[in-house]
Each structure stands twice: as C-alpha cells, then as structure tokens.
Amino acid sequence: MNHEGIQYKIIKSKHGFDTIIVTSKGREMPLHSKVNPEHEFRSFVDKFDPGRFDVLIVLGIGLGYHLIPLPEYLNRYSRIILIDILSGIDEAIGKNPLTSFLLKSARITFVSGKTIEEAVAIVSEIIDMNGLRGISVLEHPASTRIFHDYYGSIKNSIEKQINRMAGNRATKKAFGALYLRNILKNIALLDDFKPVEHLFGAFKKYPAVIIAPGPCLERDIQNIKKHEHGFFIVSVDSALPVLNGYGIPPDIVISIDPQPYVCEHFLNCDTGHAIGIVSLSSHPGVLKRLPGYISLNSHPLSQFASRVYGDSIGSVDSGTGSVAGDAVKLCLKCGFSSIGLAGLDLSFSDYKIYSRGTAYQKRYSVYFQDRLSTVESYNCRYILHASKGLRREGKYTRKSFLQYRESLENFVKSSGADNILALNDCGIALSGIRITSLEEFAAVECKSAIDKKSIISSLLRDSRLLESGPMISGLDEILHDRLFDELIAASLSGPVDEKTKSRYRKMIESLHQGQPGE
Numbered sequence: 001m002n003h004e005g006i007q008y009k010i011i012k013s014k015h016g017f018d019t020i021i022v023t024s025k026g027r028e029m030p031l032h033s034k035v036n037p038e039h040e041f042r043s044f045v046d047k048f049d050p051g052r053f054d055v056l057i058v059l060g061i062g063l064g065y066h067l068i069p070l071p072e073y074l075n076r077y078s079r080i081i082l083i084d085i086l087s088g089i090d091e092a093i094g095k096n097p098l099t100s101f102l103l104k105s106a107r108i109t110f111v112s113g114k115t116i117e118e119a120v121a122i123v124s125e126i127i128d129m130n131g132l133r134g135i136s137v138l139e140h141p142a143s144t145r146i147f148h149d150y151y152g153s154i155k156n157s158i159e160k161q162i163n164r165m166a167g168n169r170a171t172k173k174a175f176g177a178l179y180l181r182n183i184l185k186n187i188a189l190l191d192d193f194k195p196v197e198h199l200f201g202a203f204k205k206y207p208a209v210i211i212a213p214g215p216c217l218e219r220d221i222q223n224i225k226k227h228e229h230g231f232f233i234v235s236v237d238s239a240l241p242v243l244n245g246y247g248i249p250p251d252i253v254i255s256i257d258p259q260p261y262v263c264e265h266f267l268n269c270d271t272g273h274a275i276g277i278v279s280l281s282s283h284p285g286v287l288k289r290l291p292g293y294i295s296l297n298s299h300p301l302s303q304f305a306s307r308v309y310g311d312s313i314g315s316v317d318s319g320t321g322s323v324a325g326d327a328v329k330l331c332l333k334c335g336f337s338s339i340g341l342a343g344l345d346l347s348f349s350d351y352k353i354y355s356r357g358t359a360y361q362k363r364y365s366v367y368f369q370d371r372l373s374t375v376e377s378y379n380c381r382y383i384l385h386a387s388k389g390l391r392r393e394g395k396y397t398r399k400s401f402l403q404y405r406e407s408l409e410n411f412v413k414s415s416g417a418d419n420i421l422a423l424n425d426c427g428i429a430l431s432g433i434r435i436t437s438l439e440e441f442a443a444v445e446c447k448s449a450i451d452k453k454s455i456i457s458s459l460l461r462d463s464r465l466l467e468s469g470p471m472i473s474g475l476d477e478i479l480h481d482r483l484f485d486e487l488i489a490a491s492l493s494g495p496v497d498e499k500t501k502s503r504y505r506k507m508i509e510s511l512h513q514g515q516p517g518e
Contacts, residue, residue, distance in 0.1 A: 006085065006147075010063075010092055013037050018096055020062055022086075022146060031062045031142050038098055041068035044138070050076035053136035055127060057081045057158060059151045060143025061112070063092060064099035071101055080108045081123060084143070085150050087113030116150060120157040127161070135162055160406070176492040182258050183301045184507045185284045187475075190468040196277060196293040196330075197314025198463040203455075204335040207231040207445040209423070209438075210327045211250070213239040213360075214345030215352035216426040221246055223438040224342065230446030231340070234331060235274075236323045237265045237286070239343060242357035250274045251452050254316075254327050255286045256297075262286060264359045273453050275460070277316065277330060280305060294466065295326075300490040308474040313466070320407035328408065328420065338419045338445040342438065345427030346405045347395040348383045392428050405430060472511045479505055 007023040008031070017038050020031040032040060044066040048056070056077050058067065061084040074080070082102065089112050093099050102108055109126060111119050127135065137158060144151045209224065209231050211217065217239065224233070225248050235243055237255035249270075254277040255262060263285040276292030280302045296302045297317040306313065316333060318325035324344055331339045343355060354360045387396040409431050412420060422430060423438045478484045488496050488504055 008086055017065075017098070018063055018092065020086075020092075024146060029146050031146065032065060037063065037065050038068070040065040043141075045069050047138055048073045049136060053134040054078045055081070055135040057083065057123065057135065057137045058140065059083050059137065059155060060085075060140030060147070061089060061093070061102075061110075062086075062140060062143060063089075063096055064102050066140055067102060068098055074105055074107060077107060079126060080105075081126060082108060082110050082112075083114075083119050083123075083151075083154060084110075084112045085147050089113070116153045116157070119154050120161070123154075123158055124161055178258050179281045179299055180301065180488070180491045180504065181507070182281050182284060183299065184504065184511070186280055186282070186287055187468055187471050188511055189284065189287050190294070190466045190471060192291050193278075193287070193294040193466050194292070194460075194463040195309075195313040195466060196295040196316060196333075197312065199275070199293060199330075199459065200314060200333045201335045202459055203232065204337065206336060206450055206455075207338040207340070207441075208234050208252075208331050208334075208336040209340040209342055209441070210324065210331060210344070211235045211239040211243065212324050212327075212341070212343040212345075213242060213354045213358045214343040214347075214427055215349040215355055216345050216424050217242060217343030217355040218350075219424060219426060220342045220438045221248075221355075223442070224248060227438070227442040227446060229449040229452075230442055232336065232450070232452060234327055236327055237262060238323075238354070238358055238360075240265050240269050240271070241267075241359055241362070242355050244269045245357040251456060252277060252330070253290060253292075254278075254323060254330060255282055255290060256295075256323050256326055258283055260285065263289070266290070267359070273456055275456055279317070279326075292460075293463070295330075300487050304474065304487060305471055308470050309466075318408075318411050320404060320411050322404045322408070325404065325408050325411060328412070329415075332415055332417055336419075338421065338441070339417075340421050340423045340436075340438065340441045340445075341430075341433070342423045344422070344430075346401045346430075347392065347397040347428045348379075348387065349395055349426050351383060351396075352379050353382050353386075395428060397428060401428070409433075468511070472508075475508045475511070479508060 009021050010018050011021060013019045013033065014035045015038070019034055019037045022029050022031050048069065050073050054077065061082050090103060090110050094103050103110065111122050114122065137155060139151065139155070207230070211224070211233060213236065221242065225246055228248055232251045233243070233248065234252040234254065235250040237253060237257070240250065240253060243250050249272045252275045253271055256279040258281050260283055262283050266286065266289045271290060276290035277295060278287055278290060278292070279295050279297050281297060281299050294313065295317065296306050296313050296315045316326050316330040318329040328339065383396050386398050390397055390399065392402065405428060413432055420433050421441060422433050422435045423441055425435045429435065485496070485501060488501055
C-alpha cells in the first residue's frame with residue numbers, strides 16, 4: 001500500500017497485536033511499538049477534554065491505539081475528525097478488535113490518504129463555529145515525527161481557519177446588532193441607490209489605481225496627482241481626506257464599515273463627480289453623504305435582499321474582511337484593464353500608522369499634539385502598543401494586517417487575476433502580485449488622458465434606481481413567521497428573546513413611513 005510514495009506494512013508485535021512499519025524516503029520506521037503497541041493509550045488518557053471542547057481533531061491515527069480511551073468521551077464531543085496520511089488505513093483499523101470502534105460512530109469522520117489541500121477542505125466543510133465552545137487538536141507523536149511536513153501543514157491551516165472563524169464569530173457578536181440596525185435603516189434609503197451590478201464590465205478599456213491610506217501613500221501622492229487623468233482613481237473611504245488635501249478628485253469611493261466613526265473620513269471632504277460604492281450594512285451616515293451604488297454581502301438580511309431582488313443588485317464582497325479587498329473585487333468586476341495598488345502597506349511603514357492627511361493623523365496633529373507629545377511620539381506609542389512587537393520583513397505590523405494580507409492573497413489567487421500590480425515596495429509584499437513603480441505603471445498602462453467625468457456621468461444616467469418597496473413588503477410578509485426569528489437569530493449570532501424581536505419588528509413596521517425608528 002502507498003500514498004504519495006509512502007509505503008507501509010502491517011506486522012504482528014511480540015504481544016500479538018498488529019503494528020505498522022512505514023517506509024518513507026528509503027527508511028523503515030515503526031509507527032507503533034513492535035512489542036506492545038496497545039499501551040500507547042496511556043499517553044492520551046488525560047488529553048481528552050470534552051468539557052472544554054466540542055470538536056476533537058486528531059492528526060495521525062495509524063492503527064488508533066492511542067485512541068483506545070475515546071469511547072468513554074465519545075458521546076460528549078459533537079464531532080471528531082481523524083486525519084491520517086496513509087491510504088486504506090481505515091481498512092486495517094476495521095480488522096483490529098481494540099480500535100474498530102473508530103469506524104462505527106456517526107460522530108467520527110475518518111480522513112485518510114488525502115492531500116493536504118483535500119484534508120483541509122474536508123475540515124473546513126465540517127466545522128461550524130456557531131455555538132461551539134472550542135476545538136481541540138491532538139497529535140500522534142510518532143506520526144507527526146515521521147510525516148512532519150504533512151501534519152504540520154494541516155495543523156497550521158486548521159489553526160488559521162479556527163482563528164478566522166473565531167474572528168468572524170467575535171465580529172458578529174460585537175457588531176451583530178449594529179449591522180442589523182444599519183441594514184434596517186438603510187432599507188429606507190434604497191430609493192436613492194443603484195445596483196452595483198450595473199458597473200460590472202463597464203471599464204474594460206481603462207486602468208485603475210486603488211488608493212489606501214497606508215504610510216507609503218505619501219511617497220506616491222505627487223505622482224498620482226501628476227498622472228491622475230490617465231487612470232481611474234478608486235479611493236477607500238479613509239484615503240479620501242488625503243486625496244482632498246492634494247486636490248485630487250477620486251472617481252470611485254468605496255465604504256463598507258458599519259461603525260459610526262467612518263463618517264469622520266467624509267468631514268469637509270468633497271467627493272465631486274465620484275461614484276459611491278456602499279454596502280447594505282454600511283453606516284447610514286455614509287449613505288446620506290455618498291449616493292451611488294449599493295452592494296450586498298453575506299449578512300443574513302443582505303442575503304434576504306438578494307432573494308427579494310432576484311440577484312439583480314450584485315456584490316463586491318471579497319470575503320477578505322477589508323475595504324481594500326472589496327475595492328480589488330470591485331475593480332475586477334468592473335473589468336479594469338490593469339489595477340494598481342497604492343498605500344496598501346499592511347504594516348506601520350516609516351514608523352507611522354497612516355499617511356499624513358488622513359483623519360487618524362489629523363486627530364493627533366489637531367487635537368492631541370502639544371510641546372511634550374508630538375505626532376511622531378503618538379505614532380510610535382500607538383505602533384508599539386498595537387503591534388505588540390510583531391514584525392514582518394523588518395516592519396512593525398499587527399495580526400489583523402497579516403490576516404488581511406493572507407485573505408487578500410488567497411482572494412487574488414482564487415480569482416486568477418494577473419493584472420494587479422503593487423505600485424511601491426515599502427510595505428509588506430503581497431505574494432503573487434508583481435511590484436512596479438507608479439511612474440512605470442503610468443508609462444505602460446496609461447495610453448492617454450481619460451474623460452472620466454463624461455464616462456461616470458453616462459453610467460449614472462443609464463443606471464436605474466432601486467426601489468425599497470419590494471424589500472419592505474418582503475420583510476412584512478415574514479414578520480410573524482419562523483423565518484423572521486431565524487434571520488434575527490442569525491444576525492445576532494444566538495437565541496433572541498421576544499423583547500428584542502419585538503423591537504426589530506417595530507423598526508420594520510416604521511419603514512412604511514420612510515424612516516425606521518430605534
């Protein structure tokens with residue numbers, strides 16, 4: 001038997017129980033004791049803890065001797081996932097009287113002989129963080145020693161997945177009510193917006209540059225102004241004050257954050273002819289300042305809107321958790337011929353938190369700075385606190401930045417796009433994305449000046465407005481159904497009492513007056 005060049009044979013131990021000899025890279029190695037493999041369970045007796053963890057994942061199974069104590073805990077785990085590199089090992093376990101129980105429980109999923117990617121995909125499909133207390137990952141010492149790369153890669157992928165899901169769960173728990181209130185308030189504003197789908201494929205002949213507010217933006221801002229007529233400028237909301245400060249009109253402004261502080265980016269800023277892109281769950285204050293196009297995301301009520309409008313609105317939700325990621329997806333959907341990234345540092349480059357001119361830096365310079373505490377000292381204190389000393393490529397960063405980076409890299413890779421370029425190398429590099437300079441980008445990609453105002457004006461004129469009526473009627477129809485209860489519970493990540501449900505019903509009922517209440 002073999003898997004990816006790995007061979008193994010089953011022989012009898014001195015005590016008469018089956019044991020395994022693995023041949024890998026020309027070496028024979030025992031996976032269990034040749035004398036008494038059945039004694040392996042002693043090292044695992046104290047490792048099972050269903051009181052703290054709902055899900056158990058075991059890396060390395062062999063013939064399963066280390067799992068002999070598991071029946072005592074079996075019914076207390078909601079799911080058990082057993083992963084082994086060896087193909088057909090489940091057949092050998094089925095013949096072993098001490099461990100054949102591993103194949104007889106509906107709670108146990110056996111994953112054997114799969115590639116790293118296949119094993120991780122199976123785990124991703126099975127695990128649902130909603131309602132879980134925790135996930136325990138245990139390793140069979142001999143298996144992980146012999147096949148370190150295989151099990152190490154799976155463990156790292158599972159840990160990243162758990163952290164990501166836990167982060168999403170924490171976000172829903174922290175902001176679930178805010179998302180829900182925002183959407184219910186924004187429904188009354190739908191009549192002023194157009195479906196983002198109308199922009200898809202509308203810019204196929206033109207290049208674009210996405211502007212993020214990282215410190216490195218300061219190095220490129222003059223060249224952006226110099227070449228502003230050669231490409232469409234797609235600004236994330238937090239970069240808008242920088243562009244305004246240099247007299248650079250954005251062509252598209254995207255804002256997805258549900259929190260009220262995001263409105264600070266729009267204070268005293270002129271969006272001019274720009275197209276606004278918002279999410280159905282964006283803060284209502286932004287929708288009132290930034291009319292334009294609306295996008296759906298994965299929120300339960302947003303998905304309900306997709307059902308109501310028959311998938312005619314469209315989405316630029318990248319799943320990366322960042323507005324920069326959604327800006328990239330927007331540009332890909334719009335069909336821009338090439339897409340440059342400026343100010344996407346993913347680090348505290350030049351010992352700054354953001355570019356000069358952002359609302360964040362203005363806060364330090366206008367409100368907090370004095371003779372004893374300068375902008376620079378505030379930046380340094382913030383960086384040391386936020387990064388907790390974490391560095392990548394010699395630059396201070398933070399875990400959330402690295403998570404955004406990984407998510408963005410995965411998104412770009414899965415999209416198959418080869419027309420995205422980073423326009424400087426002073427931040428943390430994105431793997432799979434070529435680095436160039438803004439000057440070279442302009443020379444190669446920007447053939448001539450673009451009449452951007454006319455193009456945008458034409459798009460706005462030809463796009464139809466949405467109607468809030470269908471969404472309001474759709475919610476009315478389910479107001480006292482189980483589906484309404486399920487939508488609210490999914491939005492708030494947990495059971496909801498009648499008082500809470502009643503409050504949201506009143507908000508929906510008030511939509512008929514065009515302005516939902518609190």
